[in-house]
Amino acid sequence: SGTLPAEFGALSRIRTLYASDNLLTGQLPDAWLGLNSLADLNLGSNRFNGTLPAAWGKGMSALRNISLANNNITGRLPGSWESLTKLLSVELQFNALTGPLPESWSKLTALGLLRVNANALNGTLPASWGAWKSLIGIDVAGNQLHGSLPASYGNWGALYAGVFANNRLSGTLPDEWLNMRGEEVAVTHTLYVKTHTYSWYVTSQGQGAPCGGY
Numbered sequence: 001s002g003t004l005p006a007e008f009g010a011l012s013r014i015r016t017l018y019a020s021d022n023l024l025t026g027q028l029p030d031a032w033l034g035l036n037s038l039a040d041l042n043l044g045s046n047r048f049n050g051t052l053p054a055a056w057g058k059g060m061s062a063l064r065n066i067s068l069a070n071n072n073i074t075g076r077l078p079g080s081w082e083s084l085t086k087l088l089s090v091e092l093q094f095n096a097l098t099g100p101l102p103e104s105w106s107k108l109t110a111l112g113l114l115r116v117n118a119n120a121l122n123g124t125l126p127a128s129w130g131a132w133k134s135l136i137g138i139d140v141a142g143n144q145l146h147g148s149l150p151a152s153y154g155n156w157g158a159l160y161a162g163v164f165a166n167n168r169l170s171g172t173l174p175d176e177w178l179n180m181r182g183e184e185v186a187v188t189h190t191l192y193v194k195t196h197t198y199s200w201y202v203t204s205q206g207q208g209a210p211c212g213g214y
Contacts, residue, residue, distance in 0.1 A: 001025070004043075009034035020044040020067065028052065028068070033059030044069040044091065051075030052092075057083045067091040069115070074098065077116070082107045089113040093139065097121055101140070106131045117163065118142040125169075130155045139163040151176040 003026030008014075012034060020042045027050030028043075039062050048071040056063075057080030069091045076099035077092070087108050093115045100123030101116075112134050121143040130152025137160055145167040154176025156162075 003027075004029055004032075006031040008032060011035060013037050015062075016040045018042045020046070022046050024048065026050070028056075028073075030055040032056065035060055037062050039064045039086075041065070042067045044071070046071055048073055052078050052081075052097075054078040054080045057081045060084060061086070063087060065089045068095070070094045072096060076100075077102050077105070077121075079104045081105065084108065085110065087111055091115045092119070094118045099123070101126050101129075101145075103128045105129065108132070110134055112136045112158075113138070115139045116143070120144060122146070124148075125150050125153075125164075127152045129153070132156060133158070135159055137161045141165045141167070143167050145169060149174055149177070153177060 001023040004024065006029040009029060009031035014035060015037055017035075017038060017040070021044070024043070024046040026048065028048060030053045032053070033055045036059050038060055041063065042065075044067040048068070051074060052068070057078055061084070063084050064086050065088055067089075070093070073092070073095040075097065077097060079102045082102070082104040085108060088110055089112060091113070094117075097116065097119040098121065101121060103126045106126065106128035109131060111132055113136060115137075117139040118141070121140070122145065124147035125140070125145060127150040130150060133155065135156050136158055139162075141163045142165075146169065148171040149164070149169060151174040154174060
């Protein structure tokens with residue numbers, strides 16, 4: 001239990017920090033931007049509140065994997081995290097995050113997994129995220145996202161699973177999404193999209209079919 005010591009920000013050589021599944025409280029310290037060697041951070045399933053520190057985008061340059069899931073974190077996804085270009089996975093699901101999905105996160109070109117489901121995020125799906133060539137999984141379900149499905153996401157040739165259900169999305173599945181393929185075979189395993197028009201399921205052969213109304 002207790003809070004996170006701001007003094008940990010001076011531990012410039014630490015590479016891994018796991019403190020998940022505890023009763024830790026308080027806010028995430030801005031001072032942790034000094035953890036410039038930290039590669040893996042897991043603080044999931046605690047009782048943290050406050051916002052995601054924008055300052056972390058200015059110092060945690062080695063960060064590869066971050067999990068802050070299952071807390072009580074509020075506020076927006078920091079645009080400054082665009083500088084964390086070594087990120088492979090970001091797990092922020094089951095919090096109380098609000099605001100839009102940052103266009104600037106398109107710079108996270110190494111990203112393989114993004115989970116921001118079960119929050120209160122709004123706005124549209126950024127077309128710029130189509131630049132993610134290494135993305136394997138994305139889950140944005142259970143938010144308040146609206147608008148159409150970007151055709152640019154058809155560039156996610158490595159996608160294995162994508163979940164966009166339980167938002168306020170509208171329209172139909174772009175033709176480009178049916179071409180999510182590897183070099184020789186389709187690698188898209190599951191893609192579930194619920195819009196006001198259709199629910200779609202994309203098979204491992206990359207073929208889309210409506211599977212019922214909204």
